[in-house]
Amino acid sequence: MDAEQIKANWNKVKGDIKKQWGKLTDDDLAEAEGHRDYLIGKIQERYGIAKDEARRQLDEFEKKL
Known part of the structure; x- marks a missing residue:
């Protein structure tokens, strides 16, 4: 899942x-x-x-999605 897909599915992804x-x-x-970038900083x-x-x-987390 790329950054744009993560933004679009934020409510689902934030649990993961x-x-x-x-x-x-x-x-x-x-x-x-x-x-x-904010998430990386946190x-x-x-x-x-x-x-x-x-x-x-x-990056590894995103690859698993």
Whole structure:
């Protein structure tokens, strides 16, 4: 699923995101609302990882969708 499909199916996808990254809050997901860069930043912040690692994890997640 690509970024545009994720935006279009945000309500369904955010449940899957919450399962993958449980430290993300409902507010984080509401703010992200399908915006990839914001989501990468929040994953980076909540998990204390580098931006490149957060991007890699999100890329892998998107491939599984």
